[in-house]
Amino acid sequence: MDPTQVIIRPVLSEKTFALAEAGKYTFRVHDKAHKTQIRQAIEALFEVNVLKVRTAHVRSKPKRRGQTAGRTRQWKKAIVQVREGQTIPIFGGLEAGE
16 A cells, blocks of 8 residues: 555644644554554655554544434544654644644
8 A cells, every 4th residue: 555545644633732742643544554554654754763653443423414313434543653853744833822
């Protein structure tokens, strides 16, 4: 699988900004991607050294719009820890206070 297919997009939230200060970055990844593929994709795309990859499945939630009931999509996220002193530029230009 191509690195651009493995990493879909970064997850931007208050919790991920707090993790980014500690060198941990959160990404939405392909459902079938495993930790080794995620590690290789991050290292190829951002030229950093990955120390640890943690993955989690975000389960779907029930949603309603009037009488119509449905569910959101299930997706997979990865929290990637990089070597101390290295950063990923997507998160570097964003400040939590802005």
